[in-house]
Amino acid sequence: MFFWTYPIKQETMPNTKVIQVAGLTKQFGDFVAVDHISFEVEKGEIFGFLGANGAGKTTAMRMLTGLSKPSSGKGKVAGFDVLKESERIKERIGYMSQKFSLYEDLTVKENIRFYGGIYGLSRNQIGTKTSQILEELQLSEVGTKPVRSLPLGWKQRLAFAVSMVHEPEIVFLDEPTGGVDPNVRRQFWEAIYQAAELGRTIFVTTHYMDEAEYCDRISIMVSGKIKALDSPENLKKQFKASSMDQVFLKLAR
Amino acid sequence: MRRLRFLIQKEFIQIFRNKALLPMMTLLPIIQLIILSNAASNEVKDVRIAVVDHDQSELSRALSNKIVANDRFSLLAAPFNKKEALDLMQLDEVDIVLEVPHDFEKQLYRGEAPQLQTLVNAINGQQATVGSGYLNGIIGSLNKEIRRSEPLFFSGLPKHNEPVVVTSNNWYNPELDYPHFMAPGILAELTALLTIVLTAMNTVREREIGTIEQINVTPIKKWEFILGKLVPFLCLGLVLLTVGLIASKLIFDIPIRGNIGLIFAYAVVNLICVLGFGLLISNFAETQQQAIFVAFFFVLIFVLMCGLFTPIDSMPKWAQYATIPNPLAHFISVSRKVLLKGSGLADIKMEFVYTIILALLFNAAAVWSYKKQE
Numbered sequence: 044m045f046f047w048t049y050p051i052k053q054e055t056m057p058n059t060k061v062i063q064v065a066g067l068t069k070q071f072g073d074f075v076a077v078d079h080i081s082f083e084v085e086k087g088e089i090f091g092f093l094g095a096n097g098a099g100k101t102t103a104m105r106m107l108t109g110l111s112k113p114s115s116g117k118g119k120v121a122g123f124d125v126l127k128e129s130e131r132i133k134e135r136i137g138y139m140s141q142k143f144s145l146y147e148d149l150t151v152k153e154n155i156r157f158y159g160g161i162y163g164l165s166r167n168q169i170g171t172k173t174s175q176i177l178e179e180l181q182l183s184e185v186g187t188k189p190v191r192s193l194p195l196g197w198k199q200r201l202a203f204a205v206s207m208v209h210e211p212e213i214v215f216l217d218e219p220t221g222g223v224d225p226n227v228r229r230q231f232w233e234a235i236y237q238a239a240e241l242g243r244t245i246f247v248t249t250h251y252m253d254e255a256e257y258c259d260r261i262s263i264m265v266s267g268k269i270k271a272l273d274s275p276e277n278l279k280k281q282f283k284a285s286s287m288d289q290v291f292l293k294l295a296r
Numbered sequence: 297m298r299r300l301r302f303l304i305q306k307e308f309i310q311i312f313r314n315k316a317l318l319p320m321m322t323l324l325p326i327i328q329l330i331i332l333s334n335a336a337s338n339e340v341k342d343v344r345i346a347v348v349d350h351d352q353s354e355l356s357r358a359l360s361n362k363i364v365a366n367d368r369f370s371l372l373a374a375p376f377n378k379k380e381a382l383d384l385m386q387l388d389e390v391d392i393v394l395e396v397p398h399d400f401e402k403q404l405y406r407g408e409a410p411q412l413q414t415l416v417n418a419i420n421g422q423q424a425t426v427g428s429g430y431l432n433g434i435i436g437s438l439n440k441e442i443r444r445s446e447p448l449f450f451s452g453l454p455k456h457n458e459p460v461v462v463t464s465n466n467w468y469n470p471e472l473d474y475p476h477f478m479a480p481g482i483l484a485e486l487t488a489l490l491t492i493v494l495t496a497m498n499t500v501r502e503r504e505i506g507t508i509e510q511i512n513v514t515p516i517k518k519w520e521f522i523l524g525k526l527v528p529f530l531c532l533g534l535v536l537l538t539v540g541l542i543a544s545k546l547i548f549d550i551p552i553r554g555n556i557g558l559i560f561a562y563a564v565v566n567l568i569c570v571l572g573f574g575l576l577i578s579n580f581a582e583t584q585q586q587a588i589f590v591a592f593f594f595v596l597i598f599v600l601m602c603g604l605f606t607p608i609d610s611m612p613k614w615a616q617y618a619t620i621p622n623p624l625a626h627f628i629s630v631s632r633k634v635l636l637k638g639s640g641l642a643d644i645k646m647e648f649v650y651t652i653i654l655a656l657l658f659n660a661a662a663v664w665s666y667k668k669q670e
Contacts, residue, residue: 111669112670133514136513138510140510144506144507146306146310147505148313158510160298160301160302161514161516189313
């Protein structure tokens with residue numbers, strides 16, 4: 044139950060596959076947003092989810108996080124069934140949505156305290172987490188400022204840190220670097236690497252092809268289906284391309 | 297339970313940090329109380345009347361004078377024929393035409409019962425019925441006066457001509473002070489209305505901004521979320537009620553005859569009920585626009601059918617039943633009963649029962665319809 048008391052590195056699960064999905068489908072009326080996707084993600088992996096706008100990335104991610112009920116197919120996230128145990132999954136995952144989702148009228152500290160509290164952290168744990176996040180992000184000086192007053196890049200990094208306040212096994216990031224400058228994007232990816240080094244699995248959607256290169260493995264979605272899934276190097280070989288950009292263009296065509 | 301504390305704490309921080317909310321919760325209700333309590337009066341003060349006096353006798357003039365002397369009436373014209381008077385009514389210059397027939401005086405002294413005709417412009421129903429009521433009163437009192445002034449003459453008349461004397465006393469509001477009657481009702485209406493709208497808007501705002509999605513991806517329980525919204529706004533509603541009560545006392549000197557604690561106890565139940573309703577609405581609205589539209593649809597029905605402006609007793613039967621699921625109707629009934637009449641718990645038992653049932657229904661529906669997963 045009190046998952047945050049276990050060190051993340053400890054093998055709490057029998058197998059190392061933290062996400063297993065088979066034939067997962069989401070239909071809105073006649074429209075099939077996600078069409079029988081199947082894949083597995085290893086623990087500690089940085090798994091990139093690529094695709095054009097409307098390819099079904101966000102919908103797929105929402106099914107994995109328990110925000111959206113799959114129409115058919117099955118899946119396990121952090122050892123729990125996607126269809127039946129979505130509330131248990133939520134204890135073990137972090138999520139950063141496309142929309143900025145911290146409270147703009149609360150201060151940095153208040154946001155950390157709120158989400159920490161919602162995830163069931165004790166006062167002490169919240170206190171430790173707060174100083175840890177403020178220090179890591181060098182936000183100590185603006186800790187009592189409303190989040191509204193921070194620049195977008197800082198907000199995004201704070202949102203990422205807050206999504207991991209309860210030390211989840213898997214973090215889902217939905218286009219986390221949308222609209223931020225290259226410098227912040229680099230910082231952001233450094234933070235992602237740091238989290239992965241701690242044994243945390245990162246599931247990230249993006250449409251920046253250079254970011255795709257940073258992932259351990261990537262899947263490329265085209266109109267609801269996974270068209271390719273491998274490491275960036277293998278994909279480039281497979282499609283005889285020099286960059287992910289070219290791979291993507293060949294697939295999307 | 298610990299989660300709940302964080303939810304409530306967060307909500308309070310947001311409420312206190314919202315610059316627009318505090319004046320909204322204090323100033324607006326006071327302004328509305330003052331305006332509505334004074335304006336929403338059933339009293340008819342200025343009835344415009346035209347008297348067509350075909351008789352031109354001493355008696356008919358006495359009648360005219362009596363009407364003019366009454367400050368509710370203003371004698372606008374005394375035309376010589378009925379057509380002229382009706383034209384005035386057509387032009388909406390007069391509300392009532394009183395026609396005094398030829399030989400009015402003569403008939404009376406002959407012991408016959410002369411007929412006066414009143415023509416009432418009933419476009420404004422209120423004005424018409426209340427106005428003609430006043431007029432009948434004046435005619436009746438003239439009737440009595442004549443009999444008293446000439447007892448010998450009328451003593452020979454049959455007994456049944458003696459008018460029955462009805463005297464009435466206005467209990468609980470002896471001076472028929474309209475603000476006294478309206479203020480408690482408006483207070484109840486305002487409290488319920490503002491809290492419905494505020495909760496509905498607040499929750500939908502979270503949906504618009506996207507923070508609700510972040511909440512939905514946490515293991516929070518549905519009832520925790522609903523309760524986390526309910527408690528802070530319940531407190532807000534009680535503050536509003538307190539401000540309103542103080543304002544009503546200071547401005548209108550409304551009587552507080554019953555136990556003020558009883559009002560608050562009932563208000564807690566009622567607020568939980570309407571808050572549940574507001575949250576229920578918010579679960580079905582994607583945008584604040586939608587929320588406010590749906591909220592207003594119901595608020596209008598609640599307000600117009602709550603007995604504030606028109607008595608529930610004079611509604612058609614089906615509408616009377618329709619007031620049972622209207623939390624506002626019960627709130628107004630309770631606040632009038634307790635404040636004006638000094639009623640105790642036993643007298644407002646039914647209101648309590650109905651409201652508790654409604655509160656359970658609305659809140660259960662709100663928890664049930666709140667979807668963490670699409």
